[in-house]
């Protein structure tokens with residue numbers, strides 16, 4: 163039996179980042195069921211950071227993560243964690259009010275924005291079919307994230323601080339007695355007074371292992387498709403381009419274009435694959451909303467995004483067992499907001515105050531609590547679309 167101060171379950175961005183934060187305070191063991199870190203959602207993301215993406219609390223955690231991503235601690239990574247990308251949000255007729263709400267919320271948080279007409283937006287992305295849209299919001303500070311460098315940096319710093327990352331270590335049982343958690347895995351048995359559940363799409367399964375009641379934090383599949391850009395176009399400077407109605411986004415990706423039809427199909431926790439129908443939908447949306455033609459799909463993949471019914475963070479002490487800490491429900495914000503989410507989760511694991519910058523952004527134990535009604539009520543299963551105006 164190996165003893166630690168904290169057992170973290172899951173070796174994606176959530177587990178690695180909270181493992182790093184906790185390793186500044188005690189001995190941490192991060193257990194990952196796959197052979198390497200980041201195999202599931204973390205390795206399948208679009209890898210962008212936008213302060214205008216996701217529901218209100220998540221997007222505030224993006225704002226609070228920006229400083230870490232732009233200026234990580236000395237020696238954290240050998241390359242910049244983020245590089246400029248820019249983001250363009252396109253509104254159709256009837257959607258301008260929503261775009262303006264998003265602009266106001268971003269300005270409140272000090273984010274830079276530029277409002278343009280759809281036609282003027284062609285200077286950012288010349289392939290937008292401007293007849294489809296009316297107005298646009300440009301976010302110059304949207305960045306590409308080097309997810310691999312971020313994950314590697316966290317795990318390297320974790321080890322430097324005396325922590326351990328153990329792959330091929332699927333947690334098979336989890337028991338609490340006399341103030342100690344015992345976790346068994348094919349790589350050995352571990353004990354610690356505090357467990358952090360950072361198992362992505364599997365968080366509910368981990369709660370079941372711990373003997374806790376159902377918590378409404380469940381995975382949904384999303385599809386991504388990569389195709390060759392129009393011959394001769396200089397795509398590298400194009401922004402990540404979204405429509406406000408959330409029917410697609412596309413971005414340059416290593417010399418090609420990645421597009422997602424932003425599908426959201428309920429899924430079991432699994433090795434998610436691209437859905438063929440959604441691949442066709444993605445191509446159709448590119449044809450309708452841009453002047454690009456998709457001739458060959460060079461690559462496609464699926465990934466899980468895990469949500470509470472209100473799409474907001476599930477971070478904090480389990481209402482039945484306060485030494486079981488949730489870091490879950492990241493949806494589409496887990497990489498970009500991971501740094502601040504990890505600090506928030508660590509404050510609960512350490513029984514410390516919520517960091518002041520997060521309090522300043524409106525984060526409270528209650529509004530991210532795993533004990534809030536929609537998370538504990540098994541009947542509150544229908545997900546809502548968690549955009550800013552629903553929560554601001």
Ligand SMILES: Cc1cc2nc3c(=O)[nH]c(=O)nc-3n(C[C@H](O)[C@H](O)[C@H](O)COP(=O)(O)OP(=O)(O)OC[C@H]3O[C@@H](n4cnc5c(N)ncnc54)[C@H](O)[C@@H]3O)c2cc1C
Nearest residue numbers: 172174175176195203204208209210333362465496497498
């Ligand atoms: C197509 C797509 C595009 C996206 N784009 C973006 C984006 O641009 N920006 C952004 O910020 N986010 C994006 N996301 C969301 C982001 O990928 C997730 O929010 C984030 O990766 C979640 O991280 P995680 O660590 O919680 O989950 P994961 O990376 O899935 O990690 C959880 C880990 O737990 C492990 N595990 C499960 N059960 C056990 C067990 N019993 N024992 C041990 N280990 C276990 C799993 O193997 C897994 O490695 C996107 C997601 C998708 C699918």
